[in-house]
Structures are given as C-alpha cells and as structure tokens.
Amino acid sequence: MKISGAYRLSLPQERAYALLQDPAMLAHCMPGAERLDKVGEDEYQMKLRMSIASISGNFDGRVRVADKNPHQSFRLVVEGTGKIGFVRGDGLLRIAAEDSGSNVTYEGDVQVGGTIAAVGQRLLDVTSKMMIKRFFDKFAEAAASA
Amino acid sequence: MGTTTAIRTKTYVGERIRRKEDPRLITGTATYVDDIQMPGMHHASIVRSPHAAARIKGIDAKRALETPGVVAVFTGADVKEVGPVPCGASLPGLRVPQHSILARDRVYFVGHPVAVVVATDRYVARDAVDLVEVDYEPLPAVADPERALEPGAPAVHPEWPDNVAFTYHQEGGDVNKAFAGAEVVVKQRITSQRLIPTAMETRGVVADWRAGDKALTLYSSTQIPHLLRTLVAMMLGLAENRLRVVAPEVGGGFGSKLNVYAEEALMGFVAMRIGKPVKWIESRRENFAATIHGRGHVDYFELAANKDGTILGLKLKLIQDLGAYHQLLTPAIPTLSVLMIPGVYRFQNVFCDIVGVFTNCVPTDAYRGAGRPEATHGIERMVDILADELKIDAAEIRRKNFVRPDEFPFATATGLSYDSGNYAAPLDKALEIVDYNRLLEEQQQARKEGRLVGVGISTYGEICAFGPSPATPAGGWESGSVNIDPTGKVTVATGASPHGQGEETTFAQIAADELGIDIDDVVVVHGDTAIVSYGIGTFGSRATAVGGTAVYFALQELKKKIGTFGAMLLDSGDVSYRAGRCICNKTGKSVSLSEIAAASYRAMKLPPNTEPGLVSTCFWEPPNFTFPFGAHIAVTEIDRETGAVSVKRYVAVDDCGKIINPLLVDGQVHGGVVQGLGQALFEQAVYDETGQLVTGELMDYAVPKATMVPWIESSHTETPSPVNPLGVKGVGEAGTIGASPAIVNSVVDALSHLGVQHLDMPLTPERVWRTLQQHGGQA
Amino acid sequence: MIPQSFDYSAPATLKEALAQVSSGAKPLAGGMSLVPIMKLRLAAPEQLVDLGRIPELNYIRKEGSELRIGAMTTHYQIESSPLVRADCALLGETAGRIGDVQVRNVGTIGGSVAHADPAADYPAALLALGASLKLVSTGGERVLAAAQFFLDTFTTALDPGELIAEVRVPVSSGAGTAYVKLAQPASGFALVGIAARLVRAGNRIGSAAIGVTGVGPKAYRASEVERLLAAGKPTREAALHITGGIDVNSDLHASAEYRRHLASVYAARAIELAWSRTE
Numbered sequence A: 001m002k003i004s005g006a007y008r009l010s011l012p013q014e015r016a017y018a019l020l021q022d023p024a025m026l027a028h029c030m031p032g033a034e035r036l037d038k039v040g041e042d043e044y045q046m047k048l049r050m051s052i053a054s055i056s057g058n059f060d061g062r063v064r065v066a067d068k069n070p071h072q073s074f075r076l077v078v079e080g081t082g083k084i085g086f087v088r089g090d091g092l093l094r095i096a097a098e099d100s101g102s103n104v105t106y107e108g109d110v111q112v113g114g115t116i117a118a119v120g121q122r123l124l125d126v127t128s129k130m131m132i133k134r135f136f137d138k139f140a141e142a143a144a145s146a
Numbered sequence B: 001m002g003t004t005t006a007i008r009t010k011t012y013v014g015e016r017i018r019r020k021e022d023p024r025l026i027t028g029t030a031t032y033v034d035d036i037q038m039p040g041m042h043h044a045s046i047v048r049s050p051h052a053a054a055r056i057k058g059i060d061a062k063r064a065l066e067t068p069g070v071v072a073v074f075t076g077a078d079v080k081e082v083g084p085v086p087c088g089a090s091l092p093g094l095r096v097p098q099h100s101i102l103a104r105d106r107v108y109f110v111g112h113p114v115a116v117v118v119a120t121d122r123y124v125a126r127d128a129v130d131l132v133e134v135d136y137e138p139l140p141a142v143a144d145p146e147r148a149l150e151p152g153a154p155a156v157h158p159e160w161p162d163n164v165a166f167t168y169h170q171e172g173g174d175v176n177k178a179f180a181g182a183e184v185v186v187k188q189r190i191t192s193q194r195l196i197p198t199a200m201e202t203r204g205v206v207a208d209w210r211a212g213d214k215a216l217t218l219y220s221s222t223q224i225p226h227l228l229r230t231l232v233a234m235m236l237g238l239a240e241n242r243l244r245v246v247a248p249e250v251g252g253g254f255g256s257k258l259n260v261y262a263e264e265a266l267m268g269f270v271a272m273r274i275g276k277p278v279k280w281i282e283s284r285r286e287n288f289a290a291t292i293h294g295r296g297h298v299d300y301f302e303l304a305a306n307k308d309g310t311i312l313g314l315k316l317k318l319i320q321d322l323g324a325y326h327q328l329l330t331p332a333i334p335t336l337s338v339l340m341i342p343g344v345y346r347f348q349n350v351f352c353d354i355v356g357v358f359t360n361c362v363p364t365d366a367y368r369g370a371g372r373p374e375a376t377h378g379i380e381r382m383v384d385i386l387a388d389e390l391k392i393d394a395a396e397i398r399r400k401n402f403v404r405p406d407e408f409p410f411a412t413a414t415g416l417s418y419d420s421g422n423y424a425a426p427l428d429k430a431l432e433i434v435d436y437n438r439l440l441e442e443q444q445q446a447r448k449e450g451r452l453v454g455v456g457i458s459t460y461g462e463i464c465a466f467g468p469s470p471a472t473p474a475g476g477w478e479s480g481s482v483n484i485d486p487t488g489k490v491t492v493a494t495g496a497s498p499h500g501q502g503e504e505t506t507f508a509q510i511a512a513d514e515l516g517i518d519i520d521d522v523v524v525v526h527g528d529t530a531i532v533s534y535g536i537g538t539f540g541s542r543a544t545a546v547g548g549t550a551v552y553f554a555l556q557e558l559k560k561k562i563g564t565f566g567a568m569l570l571d572s573g574d575v576s577y578r579a580g581r582c583i584c585n586k587t588g589k590s591v592s593l594s595e596i597a598a599a600s601y602r603a604m605k606l607p608p609n610t611e612p613g614l615v616s617t618c619f620w621e622p623p624n625f626t627f628p629f630g631a632h633i634a635v636t637e638i639d640r641e642t643g644a645v646s647v648k649r650y651v652a653v654d655d656c657g658k659i660i661n662p663l664l665v666d667g668q669v670h671g672g673v674v675q676g677l678g679q680a681l682f683e684q685a686v687y688d689e690t691g692q693l694v695t696g697e698l699m700d701y702a703v704p705k706a707t708m709v710p711w712i713e714s715s716h717t718e719t720p721s722p723v724n725p726l727g728v729k730g731v732g733e734a735g736t737i738g739a740s741p742a743i744v745n746s747v748v749d750a751l752s753h754l755g756v757q758h759l760d761m762p763l764t765p766e767r768v769w770r771t772l773q774q775h776g777g778q779a
Numbered sequence C: 001m002i003p004q005s006f007d008y009s010a011p012a013t014l015k016e017a018l019a020q021v022s023s024g025a026k027p028l029a030g031g032m033s034l035v036p037i038m039k040l041r042l043a044a045p046e047q048l049v050d051l052g053r054i055p056e057l058n059y060i061r062k063e064g065s066e067l068r069i070g071a072m073t074t075h076y077q078i079e080s081s082p083l084v085r086a087d088c089a090l091l092g093e094t095a096g097r098i099g100d101v102q103v104r105n106v107g108t109i110g111g112s113v114a115h116a117d118p119a120a121d122y123p124a125a126l127l128a129l130g131a132s133l134k135l136v137s138t139g140g141e142r143v144l145a146a147a148q149f150f151l152d153t154f155t156t157a158l159d160p161g162e163l164i165a166e167v168r169v170p171v172s173s174g175a176g177t178a179y180v181k182l183a184q185p186a187s188g189f190a191l192v193g194i195a196a197r198l199v200r201a202g203n204r205i206g207s208a209a210i211g212v213t214g215v216g217p218k219a220y221r222a223s224e225v226e227r228l229l230a231a232g233k234p235t236r237e238a239a240l241h242i243t244g245g246i247d248v249n250s251d252l253h254a255s256a257e258y259r260r261h262l263a264s265v266y267a268a269r270a271i272e273l274a275w276s277r278t279e
Ligand SMILES: Cc1cc2nc3c(=O)[nH]c(=O)nc-3n(C[C@H](O)[C@H](O)[C@H](O)COP(=O)(O)OP(=O)(O)OC[C@H]3O[C@@H](n4cnc5c(N)ncnc54)[C@H](O)[C@@H]3O)c2cc1C
Pocket: A054, C026, C027, C028, C029, C030, C031, C032, C033, C034, C035, C051, C071, C072, C097, C098, C099, C100, C103, C106, C107, C108, C109, C110, C111, C112, C113, C114, C115, C117, C119, C120, C121, C122, C158, C162, C163, C164, C165, C187, C188, C189, C190
C-alpha cells in the first residue's frame, strides 16, 4: 500500500531533520513503542505494543535510518513481526524549510502480512494514516517542549 | 399370496419430491465431521506460513511443547516418510513439484502448512500454535500469473525459473485457413478471476488408529471417499484394506473437496503416532488460504467470422494460474476449458494453447464448473462481441451458429461427440419468457430516458457425467448396489458420495419406481468405504447420470431375480412385475416383494441355478459424456451515477435431459446461478503483489447473500440423453456456467452504445463507474 | 476460530459491571465486533464483563424533548420501535440498514458507538441528530455530545473504567430525515453512509444537518454542505462539498477517488429524500 502525506512542524529544518532521527524521540513518539535499543549505526531494535480500540498486538522490530541527505531527506525503514502478522514500512521523508518552521512530506510503501493483511483490508488505510498522524502530533508536542 | 390388489399407479420419477435429507439437516440432527466425538480424542491445530515465499531457517517448538495439554508437535522433518500430496492429472512434460504434507525447507504460499500441534484440547492446540517459533527468511514472491511469466520474475520453484508448469496445445480443423478467409476477426482479453469455493462446512478430519487391528479410520469432509482411501493409504504406506474412509454429512464442496489434502494424510499420520484419535477442523481463514481456489484464467481470444455472423474459427491463448502446487486435478482443469471451447456452436476450426503457471498462491483446482465456466464465459462473450461488431442481434447470431438438431451426435473440433441437443429450444423458451422483442423496445425507451438497461443472453453447452474411464484420471464409472432385506425393505448404496445434491432422494425415486414400492421403503447409503462398493464420487455433474444409472442397472438385475423367485412361488412360467408384486399373467395371482424377499432368504426352496438373497451390484461404465445445455437471460440496469449493477430479471432455461426431480433441479439451478452471479458481480480472491491473500475472510470476500440475489425464473426443456437409459444428463454446474456470461453480456449490452466492448469480472460499482467515466457515460 | 482464554462474568446490575470495568474488565455487549476480533486473535482481553443481563441498560423511552435509549438496546429494537419511528425516524432507518438481521438482533447501540468503527452507521445519524451520550463510571456520570465523543478511527472520549449507559436523541419534530448507504457487499459496512436532517422554511431548506460515515477516518458533520444548503444552493451543487477537508479512505472495496464521488451522489440522494419527507 502506498502512503504519502505532509505535516507542518514549527521547528527549523535542521532541527526537524535531527530530531526526526533521534532515537529517544522516535521511541517516545512511535505509537506503542515500548523500547528502542541501538544495534548498529542508525539501526535500532524495537519493541512495540500496537493498540487501536480493542485490537492489540506486540511486535518485535527494527528501525533503520538510511540514505541520509543532511537536513533535506532520509529514509526510514520500520519492520515489525508479531503473532498477528508483520509490518514493513519504508518511507522517504523530505524536510523543507517553510516560513518559520518546516514542512515534512513523506512518501512510501507499507506492506503487511499475516492476520493483519488477511482481515484488516478495510481498515489498513485509515489506521496507518492515524498512526502516522499520532506520531507527528506527539512529535510536534515533544519537540516543542524539548 | 393373494390375488391382485389395487395397482400402484403413482411413480416418483419426474415428481417434485421433497428431499429425504432435509429433516435432519434443518433440525440440526445431521452428523458432520465436527460432530464426531471419540473417547480420548485429541485435537490438532496447524501452524501456517504468513509468507508467500520464505526459507525456513529453523523451527522451535519448545514453548509449545511445554504447554500443559500439548502432546506433540510435528514438522516437515517428522513426516519425511509420508508420501507426497498426489496429483492425479498427467500431461506431457508436466513439472510436478515435490509436495510434502508439511513444508520442508521452504514455504510457497500464505497458508502453507508448516507444523502441526496436537493437544488434549482444541483450545490448547490453537494457543500453542502461537508458541511455535518459525524462523523465516522471506523471499520475493509472485502472485500474478502474467507477471510470473515475465523474465526476471521471482521463481516460485527455484528449479523452474520460468514458472511454467506445462504447456498444452490442442487444435482441430484448419484455423489458419479459417482466419485467412474470414471477413471479420474480433479479439479480446478475458479474465476469469480466482474464486474461493466457500463451502458452508469447512474441511475437517477425524483420524482413528486402532493399533490392535492395524487399521485406520479417517472421517473426512470429502466428495471422494474411495479415491481418498486409495491415495491416503499410499501416502501413509498402509494397505488399502487397512484404511476405512467415512464421509459423513458433507456441508458442500463445489469441487473443493474433490481432492486429497495434506491435512487428510497428516491426521492419519498423527493418529498413528500418538495412538489416539485426533480431530482437525479447518477455520474459515484456513479454508480461504489453504483449500483450493477456482478459476484463475487470463484468456486471449480471437474469433473469425463472416459478415453474416457465421463463425469460422477460434484461437485461444489460455494462461492458467495454478498456484504453487498441483493438487489432485490442478493442471487438468484448463484442458476442460479447451475441450468445451466451441460451446454450442458448429464451427470446426480451433487452435488453443495453454500455459500453466506457478504462482505463490494456494493451488487452483475444480470449482463448480471446473474449466467450463471459463470456456463458456469466453465463447459467450466473444459471440456477443462479434454480434456487436456486426450489428447482429445476440439471439440471432447464436441461432445461426448453433449445432442443428439433426447433426447429433455431433463431432466437435476438440474431439468430443455431443450426445443430443436442441439448442434453439431453450433459447426460444427463454426469449418468450422475457418477451424479448418488447424488452428490446423497453431498452430503447430507457436509453432515450438516459437509463442504462442491458439484456444479456448466454447459451451454454457443457460436458457432464464424467466420464468414460479412458478420459478420466481415476476411472469414470460408478458403482451402485441394491440390497433387499428379508422383509422387503430396500437399501441402495452408491459410490457417488453426495455432499448436498440430494441423491438420497433421487436414487430412492429411481429405486421405488423400478420396484414399484413406496419411496419410504428405500434408504440410500453412501460415503463409507466399509459399506459401499468402490466408487468414484460426486463431481462434474456425474452422480445421477453415472451413479444413478449404475443403480438402475443393479435394479434390472435384481428384478430378473425377483421374477425368478416370483415365478417359483406362483408356480407359473408367465409372470410380470408391477407395483411391487409379481403377478401370474394367467391366473392373476400375485406375490408381494416382501413375500419374495422372505422366500429368497429363507431358501426353503430355490429356483434352479439361483443363489439365495436379493442383492445386486453394478459397476457402470458410461460410453460417453453427456452434454447438457441451456439459455440464460439477464436483464440489468446500471446506476449511472454510481456504477452499481442491479439484476432486474433472471431467466434460466436449462436442458439437463430427463428430469428425475424438478424440485432438486431447480435447487441446483438456483444455487448454480447464484454462484455464477457471485463471480460476475462480487467475488474475487485478491492476492497483493507480495502474495498476501488480502480477501482472507468473509468480511472482504463477498459471496452473494439471499438479499443480493434476484428472483430466478427457472424453466426447462427436456432432451433425453441417449448415453444412459435414464436419459439424464446432469445439472449440478449448469447454473454457474450459464450465469456469469449472461450477467456480463447484459451489463456490457447496457453500455455498448457508449462504445464499451468488454468488462472483466467482478463488475463492482467502481469498475463500472470507471468505465462510464472513460466512455463519457457518467451522469 | 478460537479466541484465547478469558474470564467471563455477567452481572445483573450496572453497579457491579462498573466495578469490574473499573478494575480493567472489558465490556461485552452484542459481541458482534468484539468477538470476531477475539476469534481472529487481534485482541485478547483477560476478563469480559457481559452487559447483556443488565435490564437497566435496555430501554427506549421519551423524556421531555429527548428519546433515551439504553446502551444495550439492540439495533432491531431500535429499528422496530414505534416510539423511535414516531419521534426519531432517522435513527430507526439507520438501525435498519446495519449489517443483516442476525447482526441487528444481537448488536447494540452502545457497542456500536463505543467501538467507533469509521464505517459504522449510527455515528452519522447521531451526529446529524445532535445526540449526546451518558457516560458512567464508579466515579459518577457525565453527558457528552456525540460530536465530542468520536475522536478518531476507533477512538472515543471514553475514559478507562467508563461505560456508555445511554444514548440521548432530541425528538425531531417537523424535520425531514433520511439515511442512505452503499453497503460493501462482503461485510455490509458502509462504503458511504449519509444521514440527513432538514428543516423546511417555506419552500426552501431552513437548516440542514448532514452526518457522513465510511468516508473519512471517523464520522463527521459536513458543515460546508449544511451551510450551502441553508444558503439556498441547489442540492447537487452543495453535495459536491461533502468531502471538503476530509482525508478520504481508500481500500480494497473503493478507492478514495470513487468514495469521494459516491459521497457526493449519496449526499444528494439523502438530501433529496429527506426533503421529500419534510412537512
Ligand atoms: C456481519 C456483520 C456485519 C455488520 N455490519 C454492520 C454495518 O453494516 N453497520 C454497522 O454500523 N455495524 C455493522 N456491524 C457491527 C455491528 O453493528 C456491531 O453490533 C456493533 O459495531 C458493535 O455492537 P455490539 O453490541 O456487538 O458490541 P461488542 O462487539 O460487544 O462491543 C464492541 C466494543 O464496544 C465496547 N462496548 C460495548 N458496549 C459498551 C458500553 N456500553 N460502554 C462502553 N464500551 C462498550 C466493547 O468493549 C467493545 O470494545 C456488523 C457486524 C457484523 C458481525
């Protein structure tokens, strides 16, 4: 499934670029992230507990930051596997300065497998959008107080 | 012994007799596999691959095995001794992947069985499935058959990088000449999407191993208990007479249980290993992911004709999505499409190529119609496209090309001999029922008002009563036994194991009429290899035409013997048998069947060279297939704003030869039409590009519900088949075969004035709306 | 389809149920949404408290200018209630379009509202009607407008330990209402569902309330359409604004582009039908 969208942050571009790759921020803002441990350069192991309404599941996963083009763009790859299936998200984030803040646009692909793929079709699009929005909302909030 | 009493004049054949099976079915007192309970019975639950393609790097069942109640976990390594899941079809050069009952080092489709957990309790078994850790290394997968044929596509089986399982060619006549001389050629790519059979009862198996007897009993929801016995015995290395297969009540199959599945042998293996009975019941999700799918065609058609509408020849390139493995008949199904590609038409030039393609999907196999719906959909669409091109009426162009009544038996370009037919009869009747000319006027009027109304005709011909043994993979005969008790009650045993068709009723009708007795004095048994002679099964609309005929001949044999005993008891050389009594033609004295039966078993006196008892078995080998036909007409209207299709009228006139029970024939037609309509409008098994089955449940896979189905106006013509003495042909699949082209032709007809030539199924509102957009027809 | 094991209790009073919910038990109403999720193992609540044996949660009555409907009232009870038909036909019409008859016989309004499925039918009607919800917990009760209740996809303003006790719907006298829906053929859920409530002012629309479901991340009021209608814009024109500002859903059954189009068609149909029913 293709995803794309944009989000406005009231942070300068450089700072947005840095914070969006900051493991502490990622751990704090990724919906359901319980911990994030560095396992290599720009690579982290993650434990996630996703829960949307009644639906919940634990995922073990990895987060990787790649193709860094300082202050402008980087690729974020998130993979998670759990009993209810697996998720792989691969997105390119572009950060552009805009007025006093910055504009983040993202574009990528989400692949799911297992139960989520087999029975979640009706809700995949809405829920992934919601997760992304939650991430950015929380991020904006945390960045403002950081 | 008395003089003649009132002669029973009532006969059952041809009557709307209510089904004998229904009281138990609708009061919940039938026994399905899941109703079977046994002392000490264990439960199995299966670990299945969530990946379409992956290497298995390791399996750790430790945590599962530690769960209280779990007694065993078996993986591919444990079942090496068990033979492969069999493919019964043979084609020249066919590539047959090794199909182990549990994955070895790779998985090939989502739902591929990887391990089995056995526990004392069904809930524990299911819980423990989540505790089996399988370490997968995902691999690239391919789910689309045309994509699989592209160079560089992921190889489903690494040993065959081109993903081609076989190619098959069939031709008749001289197609090149036909096309060279044609005044018009029409071409179209037509798909017949993957469908999920969705039997109401999912699969299920209970295996019971009696170590003392070295005997295994397998209860399975199957259409083919005897073939299952032969093949599972081979897989498990058992002598066939050590395996008993019972098909209890079977809640629908539609072809999906005309198979031998990994789980059937697996449960036998488990029962033998743990020494306890074991039950496995498939969940709906497993049913969608791991039971065969149907259809899965991409067809490239070309039709050559003269301007007057005379069809000269047909070319077809057929791409069959096989899935990752061959199940029992997987590669054979598209060959049936090719066989029936001429449909009801006379043209004699045919040129077909099939490419069977491996994909990372569950295998396809026989699903109601099995190859013939695809063929009929193709030819009936092409005929409409031709009619549209030549501006000839859809009924007219068909009439022009029909095989004529005096041409039967008719030899087709594909090597078949159509037994009997009068193709114009059902078409004329259907046209009359819909009042065709008025309908066309109304359609014109509707168009003027800006409404989109379509009239779609399909005239189908199909091949049934599988079949002469040389032409069927496991023999095409059927067995029928008739057993008359000392009290004169009759038990009929048929090898054509039914799963909803109502053979307990129709075969009882045949027996009751032949013996002149009350239908309630006849019981029909089936589905147990311990009590029924070897049989082939119920599929391919064969049960009545082949199985019913076997019963009929067994009855003739018995009637001779009844006559012999009757003559002895009446002390007459001139007797006849009527209405349940043997009557002396001279004196009018008679004896009843029960008196004769009693005498035959008591055997105080026996006629010369005659054994005691009244039992007869017939194995009947049909000399040919039968070829039912019919005409369906659908009237549809499209919501211009949304693209939603509504079926305003549906008329089905089917000719299935002689009708034993019109009620059951209507039932088969209704069910069949609904499944065809499901394909035309709603159903589609969707795999995404990574091979995930995204219509994994009934909430995304749309089978038609009662409220979504139009009133079906069902009617018949009766052209007896000369192939069997009952004159019957078969009707189990007819509705499905006739329906999808009738509906699609109707919808395309509604849009044809906008320049629309074809639409692929399912005709979802969005698809129709997009077509309207492209052709400037939106509101 | 076998869920993980769970504890189950079925108290007879709301008080007992609240005590259990406050200590983390998951409420079970009709189970038409929760049980399938559990069977698919997408959820594994450890304790279920069945609200089905609590008479004080199942009623439809009129109080002042409101209909009050207990959370455990089934879709079928609402669909077939003469009181609902007389005083709030929109809610009855909406209930009658939910799933199939089996689902309507078991599913409840409280369960549907709490679940907040982005394609559920009731939310559209409740928003258009200006309904409110009575929420209760061991700590007391509060009443929240439906518009404040639905926060996001499957996300509501319910606090942990809180239950929906009652749905309150203003009696709609003098309005013309309609609920129209295109159901996805597999599940029955709305690809698009539009609830319209119009008050006539002479020969034109005086005020309009339009609730939309199935289209965005949650049900919403189409305020731009309402404004245009009240300003006298023709229905078809106004309806084109039905998805204004909404991130439209896309799934296997309908792309965002098609949904957007459907929404405007169905909005127009709902408005026309509601208009024909104004007095
Ligand atoms: C085949 C099928 C088709 C359907 N089609 C439609 C459709 O077309 N339109 C539609 O709108 N819906 C549809 N539904 C959903 C149906 O309407 C459900 O009944 C409804 O969404 C949930 O109600 P329930 O009473 O079954 O709640 P449950 O499934 O028991 O509970 C749902 C959720 O609400 C919580 N909950 C329940 N009651 C309360 C309460 N009083 N207070 C707080 N939390 C509570 C539960 O803990 C759970 O999280 C369909 C369902 C099925 C199975």
